[in-house]
Amino acid sequence: MPKVVACFKWVVDEAYIRKGAGGALDFSAVDYKISEYDRNALEEAARCRGEGGRVVALAVGGPEAAKGVKDALSRGADAAFLAADPAFADLDPTQTAAVLAEVIRTRIPYDLIVCGEGSGDRYAQQVGPRLAENLGIPCVSYVQKLTVAAEGGRIVAERRVEEGVEVVEAPFPVLVTVLPEINVPRIPGVKDTLLAARKPVAIVKKEELPPMGEAKLETLALAAARMERNCEIFGTTPEDIARFVAALQRQGAIG
Amino acid sequence: MAGIWIIAEKKELAMELLTPGGQLDAAGGGRLTVVVPESEGDPADYIAAGADEVALLGRLSEEMSFSSWLPALAEEIKAADPAAVLLAATFRGRELAARLAARLETGLASNCLTLAAGPDGTLVMERLAYGGAALQRVAVTGRPVMATIPPRTFPPAATVPGREGTVRRLPPPPADSLRVLARKEKERSAQDIAAAKTVVCVGRGLEKREDLELARQLAAVLGGEIGCTRPISEELRWLPENLCIGLSGVQVKPELYLGLGVSGQIQHLTGLRGARLICAVNRDPHAPIFPAADLGIVGDLYEVTPILIAEIKKARGG
Numbered sequence: 001m002p003k004v005v006a007c008f009k010w011v012v013d014e015a016y017i018r019k020g021a022g023g024a025l026d027f028s029a030v031d032y033k034i035s036e037y038d039r040n041a042l043e044e045a046a047r048c049r050g051e052g053g054r055v056v057a058l059a060v061g062g063p064e065a066a067k068g069v070k071d072a073l074s075r076g077a078d079a080a081f082l083a084a085d086p087a088f089a090d091l092d093p094t095q096t097a098a099v100l101a102e103v104i105r106t107r108i109p110y111d112l113i114v115c116g117e118g119s120g121d122r123y124a125q126q127v128g129p130r131l132a133e134n135l136g137i138p139c140v141s142y143v144q145k146l147t148v149a150a151e152g153g154r155i156v157a158e159r160r161v162e163e164g165v166e167v168v169e170a171p172f173p174v175l176v177t178v179l180p181e182i183n184v185p186r187i188p189g190v191k192d193t194l195l196a197a198r199k200p201v202a203i204v205k206k207e208e209l210p211p212m213g214e215a216k217l218e219t220l221a222l223a224a225a226r227m228e229r230n231c232e233i234f235g236t237t238p239e240d241i242a243r244f245v246a247a248l249q250r251q252g253a254i255g
Numbered sequence: 256m257a258g259i260w261i262i263a264e265k266k267e268l269a270m271e272l273l274t275p276g277g278q279l280d281a282a283g284g285g286r287l288t289v290v291v292p293e294s295e296g297d298p299a300d301y302i303a304a305g306a307d308e309v310a311l312l313g314r315l316s317e318e319m320s321f322s323s324w325l326p327a328l329a330e331e332i333k334a335a336d337p338a339a340v341l342l343a344a345t346f347r348g349r350e351l352a353a354r355l356a357a358r359l360e361t362g363l364a365s366n367c368l369t370l371a372a373g374p375d376g377t378l379v380m381e382r383l384a385y386g387g388a389a390l391q392r393v394a395v396t397g398r399p400v401m402a403t404i405p406p407r408t409f410p411p412a413a414t415v416p417g418r419e420g421t422v423r424r425l426p427p428p429p430a431d432s433l434r435v436l437a438r439k440e441k442e443r444s445a446q447d448i449a450a451a452k453t454v455v456c457v458g459r460g461l462e463k464r465e466d467l468e469l470a471r472q473l474a475a476v477l478g479g480e481i482g483c484t485r486p487i488s489e490e491l492r493w494l495p496e497n498l499c500i501g502l503s504g505v506q507v508k509p510e511l512y513l514g515l516g517v518s519g520q521i522q523h524l525t526g527l528r529g530a531r532l533i534c535a536v537n538r539d540p541h542a543p544i545f546p547a548a549d550l551g552i553v554g555d556l557y558e559v560t561p562i563l564i565a566e567i568k569k570a571r572g573g
Contacts, residue, residue: 124365216356218362
């Protein structure tokens with residue numbers, strides 16, 4: 001049965017980001033979480049493992065990502081690798097994919113790699129496809145249904161394309177990126193958390209890896225996105241709603 | 256600047272990318288190359304819209320996927336050494352862009368909303384991050400500068416008759432290890448939500464699947480389409496995924512968006528920031544959709560919607 005790697009990112013929970021003065025973002029009270037899309041990746045990896053397979057969860061990040069490792073292990077992974085260093089806290093997609101590829105190539109045997117379609121913070125949607133390229137393996141992205149062929153050795157994946165769905169077959173080793181609709185991720189229970197504490201975790205330090213390349217994507221500024229409009233509030237009586245409809249007409253939104 | 260490449264799977268997407276491509280080209284000079292499948296219309300149309308060169312992708316066999324163009328396109332771009340490569344941020348385009356960027360060892364700015372050359376000639380792109388809560392300004396440090404741009408971000412480029420350009424054809428690449436087993440077209444109704452003039456969107460405030468009928472009635476009166484928030488399609492599966500509006504779903508740009516029982520999670524709001532008029536019906540006066548809306552009704556959608564339907568009919572004199 002397949003050896004599966006599930007990649008995940010430990011990200012800022014955007015619900016805790018506040019808007020500071022002058023449109024700046026205030027990260028002072030933030031909490032972290034496993035990127036939502038990567039919960040689907042972990043769940044799908046656990047589902048594909050079957051009997052006798054193995055799932056390794058893998059992340060690269062700052063030292064605080066160690067908390068995420070425990071979370072990932074309570075979501076069905078058998079073991080975890082974390083490339084952790086303060087210098088890994090804010091990598092660009094090129095660097096993230098390079099570190100992941102290096103750890104996988106040198107330390108983790110695999111048949112199938114599962115990534116989320118993008119990360120919950122930057123949502124660049126690049127790391128999965130770039131990782132496949134770095135490893136020189138096929139890539140099937142935006143997958144909404146995944147099957148490991150019964151005889152093994154290959155996958156059949158339904159992936160979203162603009163016109164609908166493309167069903168593709170690819171041999172191992174292969175990387176897939178998954179869409180949120182592929183599954184409903186488990187909510188870890190107490191037993192899962194207790195079991196997770198006993199699973200093996202390997203920390204890979206920056207010094208153990210070859211020197212990292214330069215970032216190719218530079219963030220010049222990060223500010224609060226302006227979404228506010230001046231909302232006019234109406235009540236629920238027929239008269240109120242008639243005024244609402246009149247406003248729609250004034251705006252030319254209804255004929 | 257020396258050369259801009261545009262890669263798109265569909266004609267309308269290439270025509271849209273010719274708008275920013277033409278602006279960059281005008282700023283820096285050089286050739287503007289458009290890469291499209293040969294099935295996508297007359298190459299003269301791209302030339303009229305600003306292309307100096309059209310590279311047509313030969314027809315692939317049924318078993319081959321668009322991604323099989325990756326090695327050939329990487330080699331083409333290496334040889335041409337353009338300053339920038341723009342791709343449409345479709346599912347296939349986003350994957351191809353990331354893999355091309357890896358092969359070209361350059362940076363990629365994904366899902367860009369704006370793209371402009373700064374005073375020193377550096378391209379600066381704006382994109383959304385943190386579920387849409389943040390606007391991120393980025394620059395690419397490698398060459399070429401690569402960017403993906405979502406459909407309908409730019410209007411189609413204006414055409415100028417009498418322009419001249421060259422056309423060449425790239426022969427189909429050999430098959431790779433991926434094999435397409437089947438293709439399923441989505442339902443016709445679902446294809447229109449991104450282009451719909453009016454969208455009625457249902458959220459968690461809807462209590463039962465049968466109550467979709469209420470939203471459908473409202474949409475019918477307004478001549479619009481139905482959309483939904485992620486929980487409705489992903490968890491409850493009351494509507495198909497391709498009707499889900501949001502950052503990782505469909506981005507809509509209607510004249511009117513009307514949310515019924517939609518609370519307004521940031522990832523959802525990001526999918527409708529291009530709507531001209533945003534309206535919301537929600538019981539909770541503190542729902543985050545209200546500050547992002549133009550008109551709001553604080554009330555129970557089950558009470559409000561029938562009155563709303565009646566009042567719209569009345570206003571139209573029906």
